[in-house]
Amino acid sequence: MxxxxxxxxxxxxxxxxxxxxxxxxxxxxxxxxxxxxxxxxxxxxxxxxxxxxxxxxxxxxxxxxxxxxxxxxxxxxxxxxxxxxxxxxxxxxxxxxxxxxxxxxxxxxxxxxxxxxxxxxxFPQLPQLEEDKVFSVPGDLLKAMIRQTVFAVSTSEMRPILTGLMWSLDRGQLKFVATDSHRLASRTAMVECPEELSFHNVVVPGKSCNELVKILDEDQHPVDIVVADNQILVKSKHILFYSRLLEGTYPDTTRIIPQGSKTEITVGTKEFLQSIERASLLSREGKSNVVRLVTLPDGSVEITSNAPEIGKVTEIVVPKSLNGEELKISFNAKYMIDALRSIDSSEIKASFTGPMSPFVIRPTDHDWMLHLILPVRTY
Amino acid sequence: MxxxxxxxxxxxxxxxxxxxxxxxxxxxxxxxxxxxxxxxxxxxxxxxxxxxxxxxxxxxxxxxxxxxxxxxxxxxxxxxxxxxxxxxxxxxxxxxxxxxxxxxxxxxxxxxxxxxxxxxxxFPQLPQLEEDKVFSVPGDLLKAMIRQTVFAVSTSEMRPILTGLMWSLDRGQLKFVATDSHRLASRTAMVECPEELSFHNVVVPGKSCNELVKILDEDQHPVDIVVADNQILVKSKHILFYSRLLEGTYPDTTRIIPQGSKTEITVGTKEFLQSIERASLLSREGKSNVVRLVTLPDGSVEITSNAPEIGKVTEIVVPKSLNGEELKISFNAKYMIDALRSIDSSEIKASFTGPMSPFVIRPTDHDWMLHLILPVRTY
The missing domain is CATH 3.10.150.10 (DNA Polymerase III, subunit A, domain 2)
Incomplete structure (x- = not known):
C-alpha cells in the first residue's frame, strides 16, 4: 500500500x-x-x-x-x-x-x-446485512431522539435488556423507549419509510447509541438505517456505523403509563428545573437525593429537601396552572433533572395520579415526548 | 450576622x-x-x-x-x-x-x-506579618514568572526544599529558580522596591505558587508582596494570599550553569517544540521518553527516537544557525517540551558543552530567562 x-x-x-x-x-x-x-x-x-x-x-x-x-x-x-x-x-x-x-x-x-x-x-470482516428493512431520518433528529431518551437506560447488568434503547417502527412512526424500571423516557417521530415497514423489539445498546450521537452531524442530511436480525447499520455520508442488538424481549411499557390524572401542574421548564437542581444540592449530600413536592392552597408549589446535620432547603415555584387534588409526593431529584434537561420546550405539564403512583412529564407544545417517574415512599 | x-x-x-x-x-x-x-x-x-x-x-x-x-x-x-x-x-x-x-x-x-x-x-487566626520587607510587581508579570519556572519544581519529597520555588531579590532584581535536580528553570525581572531591600532563600511551595497563579488578575495592576520569616503575603486589590515558606537551605544553583559553550544552535521555538513533541510520541510509549539530537554535516539537526517493537521517528530541523563542534546528545523530551512551552520568544539558542554536560536554553531576544537540562547517557 x-x-x-x-x-x-x-x-x-x-x-x-x-x-x-x-x-x-x-x-x-x-x-x-x-x-x-x-x-x-x-x-x-x-x-x-x-x-x-x-x-x-x-x-x-x-x-x-x-x-x-x-x-x-x-x-x-x-x-x-x-x-x-x-x-x-x-x-x-x-x-x-x-x-x-x-x-x-x-x-x-x-x-x-x-x-x-x-x-x-x-482483521475481522464486518457483517453483510440484508438491506430489506431500510428507513431514513434526518441526522439532527436522530441525534435529538437518542439524547432525549438514552439517559434513562439502565446501567445495571441485572436485566441486560434494559441497558439498551428500544427502537420500534409502526406506520411511519419511529419510537425510542428507555427505562431503568425507576423512570422511563420515550420519544417518537414520523420518518420516511416504505408504508409496510414495521419492526419492534430492536434493542440497541445504550453505549452504542452514545457513540452514534458523537458521530452524527448536526444537520438535516438524511441518514439511512438498516435493521437486521442481530445488527443495526446507520449510514451517514461516508460513515457506516454498525452495532449489535441486545438479545431478549423488551418489556411492554405501554401499560404502565397512566391515562388519567388527579393533579396537573403546568410550569416553565427552566424555572422548575433550577428549583429542583437547588433542592437537590442538599439531598445529594444525604445520598438519597430525594426531594418533596407539595401543592399549597395559594396555588403555588413547594419543593423541599433536607440532609440530616447539614440543613434544609425550601423552594417556592409559581406554576402557570395547578389543577385537581392537593398533592404531597417525593421523588428522586436526578430523574426529574434528567427529564427536564432533555426537554427543549419552554413549558411542561406534570400529571399525577396520587403520591404512590408513577407520574408523567410532557412538554405542552407537542406529543412526541414523554417522561415517566416513579415516586419514592417517604412517609 | x-x-x-x-x-x-x-x-x-x-x-x-x-x-x-x-x-x-x-x-x-x-x-x-x-x-x-x-x-x-x-x-x-x-x-x-x-x-x-x-x-x-x-x-x-x-x-x-x-x-x-x-x-x-x-x-x-x-x-x-x-x-x-x-x-x-x-x-x-x-x-x-x-x-x-x-x-x-x-x-x-x-x-x-x-x-x-x-x-x-x-477558625484559626491568620498570621500578623511584620511589613518591613515589601516590594511590588505587576500582577501579570508575577503570573508569568511563576508559570515560566514552577513546572520545574520537584514532585518528590526526597528533598522537600526542591518542591518549592526559590525567590530572591537583590538590587531591585527579583529572581525565581526551580529545579528537580534533572533540570532547572530561572526567571528574573526588575521590580519596584526600596533600594536596600534584599532577601535570599525564600522558598515558596510549588503548590502555593500554582494556586497564586489562579487568583492573580491578568493585568498590570501592582501586587504588593510581604516577605516574613516563615510566611509570604501577596496583596492584590481585595485579596490577601498567605503561604508558608519551606524550611531549609536551597542549593546554590549558580555554579552548575555552564559559562562557555562548544556547540550553539539557534532555532525557531515553535518548530523545534513541535519536532520534539512528535519525536516524544514514540519514546513515551517506551517509558524512557528519551530523544536523541544529532548535528548533521549539512548544518541541519536530526531528532530521533525509537520504541522497541513499536517503531521509530526521525525529524529534520533546519536551524537558523549552527556553530561549533559536532554533537550527539540524548535528553528527556518532557524537560525540553516544558522549557520550550514556557518561552514566549519566537527564537531560542541552545548552548551545549558536550554530550554528557548540562545544556542551556535561552530566548534570543532577552536575558531574563534560562533553562538548564541534564542529558541522558544512552551510549
Whole structure:
C-alpha cells in the first residue's frame, strides 16, 4: 500500500473510527485501525465487540482532493499511536507506505515515522446485512431522539435488556423507549419509510447509541438505517456505523403509563428545573437525593429537601396552572433533572395520579415526548 | 450576622477562597469558609496548612454596591455546599442571616436554604506579618514568572526544599529558580522596591505558587508582596494570599550553569517544540521518553527516537544557525517540551558543552530567562 492523503480528512476519519476501538480488548488486532486503499479511496475500519465503524475518504469529492492511491493495499496500525501521530504531523499532505514486512512509513514535511503494522487479513470482516428493512431520518433528529431518551437506560447488568434503547417502527412512526424500571423516557417521530415497514423489539445498546450521537452531524442530511436480525447499520455520508442488538424481549411499557390524572401542574421548564437542581444540592449530600413536592392552597408549589446535620432547603415555584387534588409526593431529584434537561420546550405539564403512583412529564407544545417517574415512599 | 450581598461578587469571592480549602483535612472547621461582616464589608477566609486566602467584598466600590451589613457578625459554613448553593441561587441579591444557634438562612428569590454553621471563633487566626520587607510587581508579570519556572519544581519529597520555588531579590532584581535536580528553570525581572531591600532563600511551595497563579488578575495592576520569616503575603486589590515558606537551605544553583559553550544552535521555538513533541510520541510509549539530537554535516539537526517493537521517528530541523563542534546528545523530551512551552520568544539558542554536560536554553531576544537540562547517557 502506498498513498498520499489530505491531513485534515485523515484526522477526522481516525477520530471517528477510534470511537469503536476498545482499549481493554484481549485481541491485539482490535486495538488497531484497518486502512484499505483501492480505486474508491481510503477506507478506515475499527471494531470492538459491540460497535464497528467504517469511514471512507474518497479520492475526490466535488473539487476537493482527498487521497491519491499510488499502490492499493491494506494495513492495520495501533489506533492510539496512529491517531496521536496524524494529529501532530506538520504538513497538509501525509504519505503512507507499507513494505512486505508490514513496516509502515508515515512521512509529512520533515517528519518521518516508521511503525510496525499488523496484517489486515487478520482483521475481522464486518457483517453483510440484508438491506430489506431500510428507513431514513434526518441526522439532527436522530441525534435529538437518542439524547432525549438514552439517559434513562439502565446501567445495571441485572436485566441486560434494559441497558439498551428500544427502537420500534409502526406506520411511519419511529419510537425510542428507555427505562431503568425507576423512570422511563420515550420519544417518537414520523420518518420516511416504505408504508409496510414495521419492526419492534430492536434493542440497541445504550453505549452504542452514545457513540452514534458523537458521530452524527448536526444537520438535516438524511441518514439511512438498516435493521437486521442481530445488527443495526446507520449510514451517514461516508460513515457506516454498525452495532449489535441486545438479545431478549423488551418489556411492554405501554401499560404502565397512566391515562388519567388527579393533579396537573403546568410550569416553565427552566424555572422548575433550577428549583429542583437547588433542592437537590442538599439531598445529594444525604445520598438519597430525594426531594418533596407539595401543592399549597395559594396555588403555588413547594419543593423541599433536607440532609440530616447539614440543613434544609425550601423552594417556592409559581406554576402557570395547578389543577385537581392537593398533592404531597417525593421523588428522586436526578430523574426529574434528567427529564427536564432533555426537554427543549419552554413549558411542561406534570400529571399525577396520587403520591404512590408513577407520574408523567410532557412538554405542552407537542406529543412526541414523554417522561415517566416513579415516586419514592417517604412517609 | 445579617447581610444582603451581590450575587456575582459573592460567587467570585467564594471561588477565590475555596482554593485554600483542603478537601482532606482532619480539622472540621478548615472544611469551611469563614464570613465576617463589619463596617468595611464582608470578609471571606479559608485556610489549609499551607495557604490562607482572604477576600473582602467592600460595602461599596466606586458606584457599585457590594454588600449591606444589617447586623455585624461572623459564621463558618462548609465550603463545598456553600459554594454550590451560591452558584445556583436565582436572584442577583442574596440575604444571609445567622441566629444564636449558628443556624444560617440563605435566601434569594423564592429559594431558601437553612444550613448548620460552625463557630467563627474556632477558625484559626491568620498570621500578623511584620511589613518591613515589601516590594511590588505587576500582577501579570508575577503570573508569568511563576508559570515560566514552577513546572520545574520537584514532585518528590526526597528533598522537600526542591518542591518549592526559590525567590530572591537583590538590587531591585527579583529572581525565581526551580529545579528537580534533572533540570532547572530561572526567571528574573526588575521590580519596584526600596533600594536596600534584599532577601535570599525564600522558598515558596510549588503548590502555593500554582494556586497564586489562579487568583492573580491578568493585568498590570501592582501586587504588593510581604516577605516574613516563615510566611509570604501577596496583596492584590481585595485579596490577601498567605503561604508558608519551606524550611531549609536551597542549593546554590549558580555554579552548575555552564559559562562557555562548544556547540550553539539557534532555532525557531515553535518548530523545534513541535519536532520534539512528535519525536516524544514514540519514546513515551517506551517509558524512557528519551530523544536523541544529532548535528548533521549539512548544518541541519536530526531528532530521533525509537520504541522497541513499536517503531521509530526521525525529524529534520533546519536551524537558523549552527556553530561549533559536532554533537550527539540524548535528553528527556518532557524537560525540553516544558522549557520550550514556557518561552514566549519566537527564537531560542541552545548552548551545549558536550554530550554528557548540562545544556542551556535561552530566548534570543532577552536575558531574563534560562533553562538548564541534564542529558541522558544512552551510549
Amino acid at each position: 502506498h498513498i498520499t492523503v489530505q491531513r485534515e480528512k485523515l484526522v477526522n476519519a481516525v477520530s471517528h473510527v477510534s470511537k469503536a476501538v476498545s482499549s481493554r480488548t484481549t485481541i491485539p488486532i482490535l486495538t488497531g485501525i484497518k486502512m484499505k486503499a483501492d480505486e474508491e479511496g481510503l477506507t478506515l475500519t475499527a471494531s470492538d465487540s459491540d460497535v464497528s465503524i467504517e469511514v471512507l475518504i474518497p479520492t475526490e469529492e466535488g473539487d476537493e482532493w482527498g487521497v491519491t492511491v499510488h499502490q492499493p493495499g491494506s494495513i492495520v496500525l495501533t489506533a492510539r499511536i496512529f491517531s496521536e501521530i496524524v494529529r501532530k504531523l506538520p504538513s497538509n499532505e501525509i504519505q503512507i507506505q507499507v513494505d512486505d514486512r508490514l513496516v509502515t512509513q508515515i512521512r509529512s514535511g520533515q517528519a518521518e515515522f516508521t511503525i510496525n503494522g499488523m496484517d489486515a487479513n487478520e | 445579617h447581610i444582603t450581598v451581590q450575587r456575582e461578587k459573592l460567587v467570585n469571592a467564594v471561588s477565590h477562597v475555596s482554593k485554600a480549602v483542603s478537601s482532606r483535612t482532619t480539622i472540621p472547621i478548615l472544611t469551611g469558609i469563614k464570613m465576617k461582616a463589619d463596617e468595611e464589608g464582608l470578609t471571606l477566609t479559608a485556610s489549609d496548612s499551607d495557604v490562607s486566602i482572604e477576600v473582602l467584598i467592600p460595602t461599596e466600590e466606586g458606584d457599585e454596591w457590594g454588600v449591606t451589613v444589617h447586623q455585624p457578625g461572623s459564621i463558618v459554613l462548609t465550603a463545598r455546599i456553600f459554594s454550590e448553593i451560591v452558584r445556583k441561587l436565582p436572584s442577583n441579591e442574596i440575604q444571609i442571616q445567622v441566629d444564636d444557634r449558628l443556624v444560617t438562612q440563605i435566601r434569594s428569590g423564592q429559594a431558601e436554604f437553612t444550613i448548620n454553621g460552625m463557630d467563627a471563633n474556632e
